[in-house]
Amino acid sequence: IETGAILAIYFADEAIVTTNPEVSSVRDSDRILGIISSKSRRSEQNITPVKEYLLLTRYNPIRVKKGEMLSMKDVLEILRIPIIGVIPEDASVLRASNQGES
Known part of the structure; x- marks a missing residue:
């Protein structure tokens, strides 16, 4: 995790954790949640924890x-x-991404 991300986590009041439903991504998100709960200003000052929310991306039933x-x-x-x-x-987004389009 980059310094900028750690700094943002430190001062956060709320966090939207974005992940896709692949095992490695969910594990990474779980690690981020651990950092939020242990390294934020709110955790250091023992005040109300950061409000955490999940945004699930690339979901395909x-x-x-x-x-x-x-x-x-x-x-x-x-x-x-x-x-x-x-x-x-979205298959068209995946195709465009693989072709280097935006």
């Missing part, structure tokens, strides 16, 4: 059924924070 990605339930059980939104996976 068909791929969940095939076992290619975690279900929303699995992600929520692992991270244990309220979800504020789900952004579905």
Whole structure:
């Protein structure tokens, strides 16, 4: 994690943790939540914790059924924070990204 991110986490009152439903991404998000709960100004001063929310990206129910990605339930059980939104996976975005387009 870069210094700028650590600084932002330190002063945060709220955090929107964005992840996709792949095991490695969810693990990284869990690590970020650990940093938020232990390294923020709020944790150091023992005041109300940072409010944490989840934004789940690239979600595809068909791929969940095939076992290619975690279900929303699995992600929520692992991270244990309220979800504020789900952004579905979009094949055209993936194609454009792979072709270097924006």
